[in-house]
Amino acid sequence: xxxxxxxxxxxxxxxxxxxxxxxxxxxxxxxxxxxxxxxxxxxxxxxxxxxxxxxxxxxxxxxxxxxxxxxxxxxxxxxxxxxxxxxxxxxxxxxxxxxxxxxxxxxxxxxxxxxxxxxxxxxxxxxxxxxxxxxxxxxxxxxxxxxxxxxxxxxxxxxxxxxxxxxxxxxxxxxxxxxxxxxxxxxxxxxxxxxxxxxxxxxxxxxxxxxxxxxxxxxxxxxxxxxxxxxxxxxxxxxxxxxxxxxxxxxxxxxxxxxxxxxxxxxxxxxxxxxxxxxxxxxxxxx
Amino acid sequence: xxxxxxxxxxxxxxxxxxxxxxxxxxxxxxxxxxxxxxxxxxxxxxxxxxxxxxxxxxxxxxxxxxxxxxxxxxxxxxxxxxxxxxxxxxxxxxxxxxxxxxxxxxxxxxxxxxxxxxxxxxxxxxxxxxxxxxxxxxxxxxxxxxxxxxxxxxxxxxxxxxxxxxxxxxxxxxxxxxxxxxxxxxxxxxxxxxxxxxxxxxxxxxxxxxxxxxxxxxxxxxxxxxxxxxxxxxxxxxxxxxxxxxxxxxxxxxxxxxxxxxxxxxxx
Numbered sequence: 001x002x003x004x005x006x007x008x009x010x011x012x013x014x015x016x017x018x019x020x021x022x023x024x025x026x027x028x029x030x031x032x033x034x035x036x037x038x039x040x041x042x043x044x045x046x047x048x049x050x051x052x053x054x055x056x057x058x059x060x061x062x063x064x065x066x067x068x069x070x071x072x073x074x075x076x077x078x079x080x081x082x083x084x085x086x087x088x089x090x091x092x093x094x095x096x097x098x099x100x101x102x103x104x105x106x107x108x109x110x111x112x113x114x115x116x117x118x119x120x121x122x123x124x125x126x127x128x129x130x131x132x133x134x135x136x137x138x139x140x141x142x143x144x145x146x147x148x149x150x151x152x153x154x155x156x157x158x159x160x161x162x163x164x165x166x167x168x169x170x171x172x173x174x175x176x177x178x179x180x181x182x183x184x185x186x187x188x189x190x191x192x193x194x195x196x197x198x199x200x201x202x203x204x205x206x207x208x209x210x211x212x213x214x215x216x217x218x219x220x221x222x223x224x225x226x227x228x229x230x231x232x233x234x235x236x237x238x239x240x241x242x243x244x245x246x247x248x249x250x251x252x253x254x255x256x257x258x259x260x261x262x263x264x265x266x267x268x269x270x271x272x273x274x275x276x277x278x279x280x281x282x283x284x285x286x287x
Numbered sequence: 288x289x290x291x292x293x294x295x296x297x298x299x300x301x302x303x304x305x306x307x308x309x310x311x312x313x314x315x316x317x318x319x320x321x322x323x324x325x326x327x328x329x330x331x332x333x334x335x336x337x338x339x340x341x342x343x344x345x346x347x348x349x350x351x352x353x354x355x356x357x358x359x360x361x362x363x364x365x366x367x368x369x370x371x372x373x374x375x376x377x378x379x380x381x382x383x384x385x386x387x388x389x390x391x392x393x394x395x396x397x398x399x400x401x402x403x404x405x406x407x408x409x410x411x412x413x414x415x416x417x418x419x420x421x422x423x424x425x426x427x428x429x430x431x432x433x434x435x436x437x438x439x440x441x442x443x444x445x446x447x448x449x450x451x452x453x454x455x456x457x458x459x460x461x462x463x464x465x466x467x468x469x470x471x472x473x474x475x476x477x478x479x480x481x482x483x484x485x486x487x488x489x490x491x492x493x494x495x496x497x498x499x500x501x502x503x504x505x506x507x508x509x510x511x512x513x514x515x516x517x518x519x520x521x522x523x524x525x526x527x528x529x530x531x532x533x534x535x536x537x538x539x540x541x542x543x544x545x546x547x548x549x550x551x552x553x554x555x
Contacts, residue, residue, distance in 0.1 A: 040455070091454065150326055177523065179524065248527070269530060277535065
């Protein structure tokens, strides 16, 4: 089922002659996990702003083509109603924290308060999300006194609490330690299993390869490649174009270059592991 | 004595919250050190002790033998340059060039020297195209390079980069690598906080792991990544290739792709 349809969409920011997005034609289906990758300034965050309705509701500028959210043109959506449909986790956690609340607990509840959710449900949702993100020990702290990574988790929590159908997530792990990063991907995967549609901008391609259903590679405002993680990441062209690919794929390419290729271009550690084990058992005679 | 020396340093914020406990660390001139560890472990607090932004509650910090307690932060910052984690905490000028020149003008350098230093810092960070823009009109990842350029221009012998890899794409990571190589060739010490384990294994021979306000390990990248307890406690991970080698039960302590490729070519 179609969640977000982009039909020939182009966009220029106000006072800018360059196109931030150019001729984007793509359909995001409901319940799928989309990984959006590509160099900085390629238009990833602008794409997020677009599907979240911040373009054209907040950012002015020139928008052409059609953006349909659940079949309805984004221009016709009421901005605040759209924010209950689509949750947006900003790239910079320092931007997302409201700065007006004295405790993390209140910060997470802020969005729910604004929706007019009743108190009991609000408390229940906040407690659940606090547990999910393992931030129990932060709830009484002032959000302004948190470290970058802690802020990022709180920002994430405050959006999860809103229980939106579609989540647009812009580099949620940029400030996180590796273990917390793995936790966040697990949580996003769990949200997907609840039927939510996920659009995730990330530079950590190893994790994108492992979790996403579809990968979009953006370049100069357009979608340069799209497809399943295997389709996209096995393409060696990406490296020349300055796009990172998973370590497992790099390993495959290295071995291919030395005439000892795997059976196929592996894109996850699990695939590489299977291929190497097969080779080891051949050598050890048990295969 | 090392160029940067922390001796049994404890640091508590004015509200009594202890952020660092009993840190002892010695970093030499020209050395490159990565600081890794979980969020909230005290990494940023620790590096702020090195440039005098934080002064020890207990213990002492010495920079070139000077006790930071006896010096102002301004005095220390001409030896130790600190690039903030969040560039927005650092940048305050309305134009990129002015931002980079700001400290140089404060130091009352002559115009020619200012021009030379700005030129070099801009070249090293690759921000030529943004010089006449407002720093807040450029992407976050570029803003990070602006904040790096502003510190490089001061030409301190020791440089601290706080999470420079956050939000960087492949070309950004490459630019950081080149930048660190140039600084090392010039004999400068570079201390980098990062969560990017590939960046650590590719670029750092020495790694300091922190957990729960303390330094829990200090050694080669290989030693740190293959120490199960340290990895677990500091909430870090082996680089992907190390994970793979470990999953395969290889005992060779592999952390680099090249090492795994060589092993596979030669043995399997």
